[in-house]
Amino acid sequence: MLGVLLGGIYAIVSVGLTVIFGVMDVVNIAHSAFVAVGMYTVWVVSRQGLSPFLGLPVAAVLLFVAGVAIQRSSIAPLIDERQSSRLLVTIAFSIVIIAAIEATFGPTPRNLDLDLGSIAVGGVYVIRGQLYALVVATVAFAGVWVFLHRTHTGRAIRGTADSRVNAAYAGVDVERIDALTFGLGAGLAGLAGGLVTFVQPFDPYLGNTYLTIAFVVVVLGGLGSIPGTAVGGLVVGLLHVFGSYYLPGTYYKVLILVVFVALLVFRPTGLFGGKSHE
Amino acid sequence: MSDHENRASRVLKQVRVAVAALRALGERWYATPVLWVCGFALLAVLPQALSVRVFGVGLGTIMSLQALILALLWATAAQSWNLVSGFAGQFSLGHAAFFGLGAYIPLVLASEFGVSPWLGLLAGAVVAAAYGLCLGGLTFRYDISGSYFVLVTLAFAELLFFLFVNVDAVGGASGVVKPLPDAYGARFGLVAFQFRERLPYYYVVLAFLAVVTLVSLVLQRSQTGLYLHAIRDDEDAARAVGIPTVRYKLFALGLSAFFTAWAGTFWAMYFPSIRPRVVFGVLVNIDIVLPAAIGGIGTVAGPIVGAFALEVISEAGRRAVDFPELQDVIGGVVLLVVVLKSPGGLVSLPGKATALLDRLTGERRSVWDRDSSRTKED
Numbered sequence: 001m002l003g004v005l006l007g008g009i010y011a012i013v014s015v016g017l018t019v020i021f022g023v024m025d026v027v028n029i030a031h032s033a034f035v036a037v038g039m040y041t042v043w044v045v046s047r048q049g050l051s052p053f054l055g056l057p058v059a060a061v062l063l064f065v066a067g068v069a070i071q072r073s074s075i076a077p078l079i080d081e082r083q084s085s086r087l088l089v090t091i092a093f094s095i096v097i098i099a100a101i102e103a104t105f106g107p108t109p110r111n112l113d114l115d116l117g118s119i120a121v122g123g124v125y126v127i128r129g130q131l132y133a134l135v136v137a138t139v140a141f142a143g144v145w146v147f148l149h150r151t152h153t154g155r156a157i158r159g160t161a162d163s164r165v166n167a168a169y170a171g172v173d174v175e176r177i178d179a180l181t182f183g184l185g186a187g188l189a190g191l192a193g194g195l196v197t198f199v200q201p202f203d204p205y206l207g208n209t210y211l212t213i214a215f216v217v218v219v220l221g222g223l224g225s226i227p228g229t230a231v232g233g234l235v236v237g238l239l240h241v242f243g244s245y246y247l248p249g250t251y252y253k254v255l256i257l258v259v260f261v262a263l264l265v266f267r268p269t270g271l272f273g274g275k276s277h278e
Numbered sequence: 279m280s281d282h283e284n285r286a287s288r289v290l291k292q293v294r295v296a297v298a299a300l301r302a303l304g305e306r307w308y309a310t311p312v313l314w315v316c317g318f319a320l321l322a323v324l325p326q327a328l329s330v331r332v333f334g335v336g337l338g339t340i341m342s343l344q345a346l347i348l349a350l351l352w353a354t355a356a357q358s359w360n361l362v363s364g365f366a367g368q369f370s371l372g373h374a375a376f377f378g379l380g381a382y383i384p385l386v387l388a389s390e391f392g393v394s395p396w397l398g399l400l401a402g403a404v405v406a407a408a409y410g411l412c413l414g415g416l417t418f419r420y421d422i423s424g425s426y427f428v429l430v431t432l433a434f435a436e437l438l439f440f441l442f443v444n445v446d447a448v449g450g451a452s453g454v455v456k457p458l459p460d461a462y463g464a465r466f467g468l469v470a471f472q473f474r475e476r477l478p479y480y481y482v483v484l485a486f487l488a489v490v491t492l493v494s495l496v497l498q499r500s501q502t503g504l505y506l507h508a509i510r511d512d513e514d515a516a517r518a519v520g521i522p523t524v525r526y527k528l529f530a531l532g533l534s535a536f537f538t539a540w541a542g543t544f545w546a547m548y549f550p551s552i553r554p555r556v557v558f559g560v561l562v563n564i565d566i567v568l569p570a571a572i573g574g575i576g577t578v579a580g581p582i583v584g585a586f587a588l589e590v591i592s593e594a595g596r597r598a599v600d601f602p603e604l605q606d607v608i609g610g611v612v613l614l615v616v617v618l619k620s621p622g623g624l625v626s627l628p629g630k631a632t633a634l635l636d637r638l639t640g641e642r643r644s645v646w647d648r649d650s651s652r653t654k655e656d
Contacts, residue, residue: 026425074614074618087369091610093610095607095613096611099604102603208560215429219429248444250444253436254437258437
């Protein structure tokens, strides 16, 4: 059960990455910063005496707007440049945003002051807050899938992921799709950050810790594949739980990365590889 | 035409003549070695210049020896990174792996087995190169490049980070403390790679940078360098004309890892202790990339210029306001401005300036300018 819970968190943290990565071929290093912004947004909202659940949509909308702004101002001009220059832009934003958070809130770990009690699910006691986080994550996941597969805009996004040129010929406003995709990815990162606060204490650097794992999930599931990301997250979540049970210390993180490397050797296209954008 | 305009155009003409003369000088065969020797001579006297004061204002008021040493250190690391990521175009975000191996291996060898850090330097570099070859063997074999290569290199660095956090034999998360020279039967001095003062460290790291720079210069002008550039510009085409691309990329990565480890060793011998987060962490990857990205990826001067620009700006910022995060913000903002406004990095600015000058004086752009402003199209 804990594996599923962690898997859900890992998956929701990764889904924003995979959307951006799949459509724009941008390795979004700033993702960790977006996650951190999400965490502190929820925290600030909960400090106002409001329910932290109210903070989740606030974080998502805030980061959607920020994501669109960043894409329009800094990534759109570089879309025809080498991939590395877009990477560098996201690194720059990552540095600035995390430093700004650190300056505002300080480096000390924070805790969401939330106690909803526990609930028994199938004979296992689960902390309610964490369970709700999992539910929200699942709903968000389903929402993204429906959006990408059942709406016109979602189809346009997937079309752009498959081929920018062909999508443009078919009448898709590729630049608008780019902005929308980056906003969507950032918003999902914000939501994920908010959900993380329900599960564990956080500090400005927690996003960085999640970043590598999120990349592993993305590659594990196959690039740009939403169901793949869910499965990838679940696999990593289970590795986390079983790894930390059988191995001392934080060796489970080594285990996750070793599995990742092994996967590269034996199945470089990811578990759901091949047609990556389905 | 008014007198005023006349004078302006005359000044422009004179500047242009001077630039043309400089350019002619720059085309001589001895220009590059002379320029680099002068550059390094300048760096060698820089610490002395810190205490010189002109009208009560000296370099020392905006720079410290510590900052200069760090600038040279990151320049060395970025210069090494540039070998594979600039020359061969394989953008790595995992050079902290090599940096960390270079830091840990000599220190552990020295404190546990009494091995001289200089031998440790070599051992660390060899292990780092081997790790690089493993990484490259796995990735290049499957044609992994671009974004995927970024991810894989990052994962390889993080793998070592989590490993070293957990292995208690090397101190776990709290790391290793630098042993005193007695531990390996030496005294403070060059042989021990430990000094009581800062200044000798400066010259050691300057020597490291000189070696890596020399290697870069030679490589850039060699056939291997040409092949690496061909791979960067169009790998399929390079393969089609018969360049064994995998082998050349492996060579670049191995060489790059080898020298990045040197920077790591220097770090370990300069600071009192090392911890996994400090030498293997995600931020180290970024610290290594930043100077090259700001100075100019794929150029030899770029990493050095970038490292000094960053260090000067952040040191000045540090002294102006006591606000530790400001340094990060400055680094990020500078990077953003450079990537957006001048994708060739700071070193591309003189070329652009002369091109602008040519336009102002109404001359046709020469071949030389087209060459120097070409970076964007390739």
